[in-house]
Amino acid sequence: MSAVSKRNDQTTARAAFSRREIIKIIGALGLPTLSLGCGDPNAQAQPQPRPDAGAPPDAQAARARYRDNVAALMDVLIPAERDARGAVTSPGALEAGAEQVLELANLVHLLRGQGLLPPLPASFTDGLDGFDGALRALVNADLDVLAFAQAPLTPFRRLAREQMERAVQAGFDDPLRRPVFELVRTACFVAYLGAVTSDVGLRAIGYDPFEDFAGGVYVSGYPRRRADGSMDDYTYNRAPAATPGDDLSGVLDADGELR
Amino acid sequence: MSDYSEIVIIGSGFGGAVMAARLGAHVKARFGDSVRVEVVEKGGDHTAAFDPTAKGPPLNAQGNRFRHTYDLRYLAGLTDVFTDIDGAFRAGVPSFNVLAGKGIGGGSNVYAGVSLRAPAEIFAEQQDGRPLWPKRYSRAALAPHYDSVAKTLHVNRLRWTDKDVPHWQLCTKRDLVFAEGCRRVGITALPVPLASENDANEGWWTQGQRFSGRQNLSQNYLAQAKAAGVRFSANVEVQRIEPFEKGYLVRGVDSRGGAQKPFERACKIVIVAAGAIASTGLLLRSRPHFQGARELDAPLARGAAEGILGKRVSGNGDYGVSGRIADAHAEAVESHKGKPIASFCPSLWKQHKVLILPFHADPLYLALGQISTLLRADRPQAAGRASARAALGADGRQERHWGAAYKARLSRFSERVLSMGCLAVDENEGEITLGPSGAPQVRWRETSVRTERRWNAALDAMRRIYEALGGEMYLDGYRKDGTVNTSHPLGGARMAEDGRYGVVGDDGQAFGNRNLFVVDGSVIPSALGVNPSMTIAAVAESIAARLITGDGTESLEARLAA
Structure with a gap:
């Protein structure tokens, strides 16, 4: 069968089934058979040939690093930045350990308990405690379904970046898919800003390195000497100028307490 | 047969810690070890993580074992988030999220330490043309108690x-x-x-903080309570309180040691101090066990169509x-x-x-x-x-x-x-x-x-x-x-001048239920407009002082002797 007729077949399939129905079908079929290149969720990253010709070679190399579509999704949600040789210059969700966070036991319970999970249907959160291999396989396959709308027969993880972003946006916009996307997004930010398995995200936004990451101990305590020998001061040690005309004598007592 | 403590305090935040310290010291001085005071806390005991003298892993550079991380598994031991499960975030439906501290120290495990006193006009707040606060409470009346809290918490x-x-x-x-x-x-x-x-x-x-820095209750009020011999039972969640002829039965789940087992403690005096949300929840769960004149929701006992328990939360x-x-x-x-x-x-x-x-x-x-x-x-x-x-x-x-x-x-x-x-x-x-x-x-x-x-x-x-x-x-x-x-919920079991408008009186005692006290943010009848830890602790100091001296309420000695 030629590539053209394959594309026509796909078009026919898309016309015949809604996306929700496709998800159901994928689930019923056991997923991997339909997922193009999403791979074994437990497999290690393997460089793969890439059909989207025209993308720069560094982008190809970056995409080849993705273990599967879920990993690629994480890199879209909080992208790593790379230099021309593909070396990470600014970490993203993957580098911060988002995959490990996603695999935490009782993840949904913990996220809800901390008020970190956005509004999601109880039917989703109550029936899901963690992000296990079966769910990961389902999401992998579903990302390929979303990818088809961008580039037929192209797995999600091999889409061009702009296409990936459009596919992810489509996922967030779909009420059926949104809960899963929100869960993965939350896991990404917890990894990036929560110092669960790494402090690289916090360092990227201006935090000092942890003194002992294994113990979860952040460098703190004043005064602390910087690498250049200067002292880190958390204050300006300076009084602000007075505000003309703002008389607080009727508001505060002599001790500075509210009257 | 249940174990017995004369006084059981449920919760160890700014209400429970003050009551444990003050009543514990008084009981120790007056009765020695013959009267048992016990604090029961749903969460864990983090005290050793703050205390450089405690046994445990090596100290970090800040002189404690507290971790600095948002690791969910760690945070889950320190905080609870209460939310509107049914209506949350639906279009047009108001929703409410409340962050509360958990573990020994309660809200002090997560508070910012701001210690402003409530302005005088707060105590004159009215609703439906009626004062919200009992007459006994005013900024001036609380002044000595605010001073006591400021001294104990090292307010600077x-x-x-x-x-x-x-x-x-x-x-x-x-x-x-x-x-x-x-x-x-x-x-x-x-x-x-x-x-x-x-x-x-x-x-x-x-x-995370240095032990000697932020004033966690573990290092002041609760330390005083421990010194007075007050017993602490962490990881025990109280599910309900039941009245019986000679006192109260406190029932719950004991998770100490990992496995869950039933917890049951009989007591003469029970002080509910689990925080505004948890205390009100506990009272709501216990309400079916309090009937007639002992109805926990005083307006209901007086024939009102609607109670006040759980209502008007700030x-x-x-x-x-x-x-x-x-x-x-x-x-x-x-x-x-x-x-x-x-x-x-x-x-x-x-x-x-x-x-x-x-x-x-x-x-x-x-x-x-x-x-x-x-x-x-x-x-x-x-x-x-x-x-x-x-x-x-x-x-x-x-x-x-x-x-x-x-x-x-x-x-x-x-x-x-x-x-x-x-x-x-x-x-x-x-x-x-x-x-x-x-x-x-x-x-x-x-x-x-x-x-x-x-x-x-x-x-x-x-x-x-x-x-x-x-x-x-x-x-x-x-x-x-x-x-x-x-992160500052107030009310739910508010105090009032009389039982038509509140759950507890100005002495913190539940209307119609001798020796059942509520002493925490749940009794505060109005918003304070300032961070509430100082005022909750000052109100608790006031209630403890009155219990000890018998000022306008039955004294602790009389209650224990009865």
Whole structure:
């Protein structure tokens, strides 16, 4: 069968089934058979040939690093930045350990308990405690379904970046898919800003390195000497100028307490 | 057969810790070891993590074993979030999130240490033309108790410069930026009084601190209670209280040692002090066991169609926003460094009953958009829940809360993002009910006109502060999702002059139930407009003093002898 007729077949399939129905079908079929290149969720990253010709070679190399579509999704949600040789210059969700966070036991319970999970249907959160291999396989396959709308027969993880972003946006916009996307997004930010398995995200936004990451101990305590020998001061040690005309004598007592 | 303690205190926050320390010391002096006082706490005991003298893993550089991380598994041991399970976040449905501390120390495990006293006019607050507070309570009447709390918690007023104080006692960089913004719009920022001593200006205040820095209750009131022989049972969750002829039966689940087993403790006096939400939830679960004249909800016992238990809960007017200042502004905010709250602006108090405070906001919570949000309000929004539910970008599309642009915004977090919020006198629009599992859940009724007006005044001032600093205010959680967030819940089992309007009297004793006390934020009958830890502790000091001396209530000796 030629590539053209394959594309026509796909078009026919898309016309015949809604996306929700496709998800159901994928689930019923056991997923991997339909997922193009999403791979074994437990497999290690393997460089793969890439059909989207025209993308720069560094982008190809970056995409080849993705273990599967879920990993690629994480890199879209909080992208790593790379230099021309593909070396990470600014970490993203993957580098911060988002995959490990996603695999935490009782993840949904913990996220809800901390008020970190956005509004999601109880039917989703109550029936899901963690992000296990079966769910990961389902999401992998579903990302390929979303990818088809961008580039037929192209797995999600091999889409061009702009296409990936459009596919992810489509996922967030779909009420059926949104809960899963929100869960993965939350896991990404917890990894990036929560110092669960790494402090690289916090360092990227201006935090000092942890003194002992294994113990979860952040460098703190004043005064602390910087690498250049200067002292880190958390204050300006300076009084602000007075505000003309703002008389607080009727508001505060002599001790500075509210009257 | 259940075990027995003469006095059981449920909870160890600012109410329970004060009662444990004061009653424990008095009982020890008066009865020696013959009277047992026990504190039962749902969460774990973190004391050893603060205490450099305790056994455990090696100390970190700050001299404790406390970790600095937002690891969910760790945070789950320190905090509870109560929410509106049924109505949360649905379009047009108000929702309410309440953050509460957990474990030995209760709210002090996560508080910011701000120790302002409630203004005198708070104690004259009225609702439906009737005073909310019992006559005994006034700023003047509480003054000696406020003094006692300030002494015990080592409250020190911060300063702008170290001319007269040690360097650790200074406001943070964030505060100077805030003060400059205030000055530019004609209002004034001042340093706060803080329950802190030699805290070394550390960040990560809520997740970890030096033992001798932030005043966790473990190192003052609870330490005094332990010295007096009070017993502590952590990881024991009380599910209900049942009255019996000679006292009360406290029943729950004991998770000590990992496995869950039933917990049962008979006692003569029970003091409920699990915090506004948990205490009210416990009383609601226990209510079926209190019948007739002993009805826990006093108005119901008096024939009223509707009770007061769980009703009229205040969020203390909490309202947080985030935003950024201009890139060109001379000073960086460095919001993650130093004390979490170190200054406040009282200029709007007289006219609007609001305080504005800049605060350290965890980037994780800002990014995930529940407490606040890092999404901008590019399109001006009208205030109020009925306004748009999503931030719209300049192109009219919903702004993404993921991707490279969002990450880039986060990268300026420490330098340019400034979070601030207000505390206001709201109108107790919250409500506590029991969820299907029996756990308490919270709900926000429609915001009153008065609360909305006060929030608008604060919002307008905060927006002008951002703009005066060359920046912009990002869309807040309330306008975005209709979500009211608070870490200062008050009420639910409010005190009142008589049983028509409250659950407990001015001595903290439940109407119709001798020796059943409620002493925590749940009894506070109105919003305070200031951080409530000082006032909750001062009210507890007042109740403890009256119990010990028998001033206007039956004395502790008489109760124990009966």
